[in-house]
Amino acid sequence: MIKSFLMAGQSNMAGRGFLHEVTPIYNEKIQMLRNGRWQMMAEPINVDRPVSGISLAGSFAEAWCRENPEDRMGLIPCAEGGSTLDEWAVEGILFRHAVIQAKFAMENSELTGILWHQGESDSTNGNYKGYYQKLLRIMEGFRKELNAPELPILIGGLGDFLGKTGFGKHCTEYELVNQELQKFAVEQEHCYFVTASGLTSNPDGIHMDAISQRKFGLRYYEAFASKQHVMKPLDNEDELLRLIQERTHTQAEKIYMHSMDLALGKITYDEFEAELRK
Secondary structure: OEEEEEEEEOHHHHOOEOHHHOOOOOOOOEEEEEOOEEEEOOOOOOOOOOOOOEOOHHHHHHHHHHHOOOOEEEEEEOOOOOOOOHHHOOOOHHHHHHHHHHHHHOOOEEEEEEEEEOOHHHOOOOHHHHHHHHHHHHHHHHHHHOOOOOOOEEEEOOOOOOOOOHHHHHOOOHHHHHHHHHHHHHHOOOEEEEOOOOOOEOOOOOOEOHHHHHHHHHHHHHHHHHOOOEOOOOOOHHHHHHHHHHOOOOHHHHHHHHHHHHHOOOOOHHHHHHHHHO
């Protein structure tokens, strides 16, 4: 049975980490929902924009598979870059789309949790004041619509790089939104907060860079596995990232990787066939 997770929120959940900055993750036990079918995960996972890149979901799923080798993992990408909390209201299209996709995935998977990251778009104009109640209605709505009253919800904090440069300089109230996110996770049952402390951004000052997304995913998994809030960076993040990078690939994964190289023009068809014969 596939254990599936809904990806929801805005661009730092969809992922904007530069693809060339980290080693790609290929794991035949990690699936993503595309065109109504489970396919082997390839990054970017959540293609909400042409600039989509590395998200936290890849390393989250890889960490899951390392500790749950008997299971397959499924990712349901529904995050939308730039979206406000109001756009995730239960009567809105983003919420409805996510519910439809999750229900579709539940036909042949077990919905196991929600990966949520949102808040940059609400870090201005006093939007933090109504943030808690809006988020509560959204999460209650997900649990009700999906008939999963105890569904775990992992809520990531906003990065300390916000409010300084680039697009991020407009997020002047991110600390206040962070307080609401943390308060929500602490007060609501089966919700866990994941800190973004120490993570760094792309030059745009608003999107987490690729290595930070990898670390963030490890923190999300630690929160899920331990059922506890992660309030500081993990002591072994670098070691866990090394293990991901050095993982030995299966033959099916190698074929998938060579197929990607062929499609991108990195190898010829003769070279592709030669790899298949190895």
